[in-house]
Amino acid sequence: MAEVTYLEALRQGLREEMRRDERVFILGEDVGRYGGAFKVTEGFFEEFGEARVIDTPISEAAIVGAAAGAAHLGMRPVAEMQFIDFISCAYDMLTNYVATARYRANLACPLVVRGPCGGYVRGGPFHSQNPEAAFLHTPGLKIVCPATARDAKGLIKAAIRDDDPVLYFEHKYLYRRIKEQLPEDGDLVTPIGRARLALEGTDLSIITYSAMVWKALEAAQVLEKEDGLHAEVLDLRTLLPMDDAAILETVKKTNRVMIVHEDTRTGGVAGEIAARINESAFEWLDAPVLRVTAADTPLPYAPTLEDFVLPQTADIVSVARKLAAY
Amino acid sequence: MTARPAAAGRKAVAGIPAGLGRAQLLELYYFMRLTRSLEERLANLYRQGKVIGGLFRSLGQEADSVGSAFALDRSAGDMLSPLIRNLGSLLVMGALPVDVLRQYMAKATSPTRGRELNVHFGDLERGFIGQISHLGDMLPVMAGITLTFQLRGERRVGLVYVGDGAMSTGAFHEGMNLAAVRRLPLVVVAENNGYSYSTTLERQTAVPQLVLKARAYGVRGERADGNDVLAVYDVTRRAVDRARAGEGVTLIELVTYRRKGHAEHDDQHYVPKDELARWERNDPIDRFVRQLTDSGWADAGELEAADARVAGELDAAVQAAQGEPLPEPASALEGVYVEPPRQAAPWQREVTRG
Numbered sequence: 169m170a171e172v173t174y175l176e177a178l179r180q181g182l183r184e185e186m187r188r189d190e191r192v193f194i195l196g197e198d199v200g201r202y203g204g205a206f207k208v209t210e211g212f213f214e215e216f217g218e219a220r221v222i223d224t225p226i227s228e229a230a231i232v233g234a235a236a237g238a239a240h241l242g243m244r245p246v247a248e249m250q251f252i253d254f255i256s257c258a259y260d261m262l263t264n265y266v267a268t269a270r271y272r273a274n275l276a277c278p279l280v281v282r283g284p285c286g287g288y289v290r291g292g293p294f295h296s297q298n299p300e301a302a303f304l305h306t307p308g309l310k311i312v313c314p315a316t317a318r319d320a321k322g323l324i325k326a327a328i329r330d331d332d333p334v335l336y337f338e339h340k341y342l343y344r345r346i347k348e349q350l351p352e353d354g355d356l357v358t359p360i361g362r363a364r365l366a367l368e369g370t371d372l373s374i375i376t377y378s379a380m381v382w383k384a385l386e387a388a389q390v391l392e393k394e395d396g397l398h399a400e401v402l403d404l405r406t407l408l409p410m411d412d413a414a415i416l417e418t419v420k421k422t423n424r425v426m427i428v429h430e431d432t433r434t435g436g437v438a439g440e441i442a443a444r445i446n447e448s449a450f451e452w453l454d455a456p457v458l459r460v461t462a463a464d465t466p467l468p469y470a471p472t473l474e475d476f477v478l479p480q481t482a483d484i485v486s487v488a489r490k491l492a493a494y
Numbered sequence: 495m496t497a498r499p500a501a502a503g504r505k506a507v508a509g510i511p512a513g514l515g516r517a518q519l520l521e522l523y524y525f526m527r528l529t530r531s532l533e534e535r536l537a538n539l540y541r542q543g544k545v546i547g548g549l550f551r552s553l554g555q556e557a558d559s560v561g562s563a564f565a566l567d568r569s570a571g572d573m574l575s576p577l578i579r580n581l582g583s584l585l586v587m588g589a590l591p592v593d594v595l596r597q598y599m600a601k602a603t604s605p606t607r608g609r610e611l612n613v614h615f616g617d618l619e620r621g622f623i624g625q626i627s628h629l630g631d632m633l634p635v636m637a638g639i640t641l642t643f644q645l646r647g648e649r650r651v652g653l654v655y656v657g658d659g660a661m662s663t664g665a666f667h668e669g670m671n672l673a674a675v676r677r678l679p680l681v682v683v684a685e686n687n688g689y690s691y692s693t694t695l696e697r698q699t700a701v702p703q704l705v706l707k708a709r710a711y712g713v714r715g716e717r718a719d720g721n722d723v724l725a726v727y728d729v730t731r732r733a734v735d736r737a738r739a740g741e742g743v744t745l746i747e748l749v750t751y752r753r754k755g756h757a758e759h760d761d762q763h764y765v766p767k768d769e770l771a772r773w774e775r776n777d778p779i780d781r782f783v784r785q786l787t788d789s790g791w792a793d794a795g796e797l798e799a800a801d802a803r804v805a806g807e808l809d810a811a812v813q814a815a816q817g818e819p820l821p822e823p824a825s826a827l828e829g830v831y832v833e834p835p836r837q838a839a840p841w842q843r844e845v846t847r848g
Contacts, residue, residue, distance in 0.1 A: 220645075
């Protein structure tokens with residue numbers, strides 16, 4: 169076992185897949201000799217060569233489109249968005265071309281688009297986004313959002329091996345802050361579509377994903393210490409396809425549910441989860457399903473503004489108390 | 495060398511340009527005639543209400559589609575991606591008329607099982623990838639196809655069509671630039687047919703010729719008469735040979751004309767009548783027939799035989815496709831992913847019985 173960061177775990181997963189399967193290659197901006205803006209692909213150019221670690225022009229639509237073309241012919245491209253905010257430049261290519269390829273044309277499109285998402289880093293409106301809701305609405309795509317180093321590695325490996333297109337949103341706040349002991353040998357793969365129980369509890373459920381898992385765990389500690397409440401924390405890991413069974417199980421167990429995400433509120437993932445719970449487990453609920461999310465604004469730069477807009481541990485604690493008391 | 499071989503028995507005849515033989519000239523004629531006749535059959539079916547969606551004609555552009563696709567080497571695994579007016583290119587690559595009819599009539603048996611329209615279908619084995627409606631998007635995709643050829647060290651070439659309208663999109667620019675930077679084995683055929691829907695070239699771009707854009711991307715530019723099938727073949731073939739030799743991208747502007755509206759419903763009221771008449775006199779099939787007979791490369795009997803072959807094939811195809819069923823409604827839920835989701839889909843139709 170060795171202690172590795174979330175970023176190193178992701179790097180290990182990518183490297184192992186490139187060693188395992190020569191069809192895997194990386195393309196993106198500054199991913200080659202420079203090793204990527206966050207150094208995720210550091211050392212790859214030297215190990216795998218220019219043909220498998222391709223620097224592209226600043227052209228997100230072309231990066232994703234070219235990955236699709238290569239995927240049709242049996243390659244396993246991993247496209248990096250330098251910041252996930254720029255995935256919007258490839259929105260057309262992903263939603264119209266990639267996501268529909270299998271359905272409309274029986275064309276395989278096994279590609280991964282990955283990149284750093286998320287705030288709490290003073291990145292301002294264009295280096296902090298969480299774009300999952302924009303793609304949750306697109307049948308044909310899969311979306312994974314690892315919260316732990318283990319899943320950063322396990323999900324990138326699963327994403328590369330998946331026969332359908334996968335969006336892999338890695339949280340840049342976690343890159344170097346999260347560390348975990350991971351086995352040095354063995355094939356660590358996290359199955360896509362399976363949630364993980366991050367903390368067992370009995371009084372209420374916090375359904376969440378990505379960096380918010382850690383805030384939810386912090387909140388659970390506070391709730392236990394100050395209120396004697398035992399919160400359960402469900403880390404979804406995959407948003408599309410969603411693990412409905414795991415959601416249903418925690419709803420039936422605690423009967424009080426809140427959903428936490430860093431993305432803005434309106435039209436967010438939480439709304440979809442709440443609707444599913446409403447449809448399939450209404451009679452199991454002792455309280456309305458509540459949400460903790462970012463405010464409906466672009467993400468501002470100043471620390472005072474960003475901290476105000478983004479969900480904080482204290483917000484989770486306060487909504488959890490309201491939920492428990494309902 | 496993987497260039498299209500002059501097959502045994504195809505004797506070169508003096509004066510035939512572009513290294514073609516008589517048999518190949520007859521093939522070009524056959525495909526142009528097949529394209530036009532298939533569209534005429536489709537127009538009949540459209541008027542009978544049997545075509546479910548719109549009908550897009552390539553009347554007057556058959557030489558540009560057929561001549562350019564003919565320049566690829568199918569036996570070498572070359573690939574292309576068509577646009578809506580490249581029915582002729584698909585037929586050259588081996589698409590079956592009956593499949594085109596099935597597509598237009600939304601049959602369960604169509605290549606896309608009723609999911610997509612008209613010529614929006616592909617066949618990796620035959621070497622073509624179906625377009626989507628978002629113009630320019632096939633440039634990046636074909637860049638990825640030819641990038642794969644390059645990465646694998648395969649001597650294969652890709653060809654992608656864009657129109658005068660598609661060249662205004664961001665996707666075109668990004669794909670073109672990426673292909674140029676990496677010197678990918680890609681031929682980009684820009685069909686200048688004068689109109690994108692109702693918008694004229696002057697309102698689409700400030701350059702007088704599309705080929706001028708080649709220079710901005712650092713690629714070779716060529717311009718040819720798109721209604722002269724032999725000129726189209728020749729210019730494309732040279733670009734294909736260069737691409738195969740590792741010399742990178744060529745942008746070819748083919749000057750042609752769209753003699754029908756954007757689709758069958760469009761009455762072209764915005765088109766000057768004399769302009770239409772002028773291009774009617776420049777019909778690519780009529781021109782080729784004159785060229786073939788005046789030069790003694792084919793006789794009237796051979797052309798009549800080709801026409802009869804086309805008619806017979808289309809009779810059979812229309813007969814076969816017409817009776818076939820539409821897809822089963824519930825088949826709409828299949829094939830979004832390789833594996834259906836582990837849990838039951840959250841969506842279920844509520845069936846109410848009265």
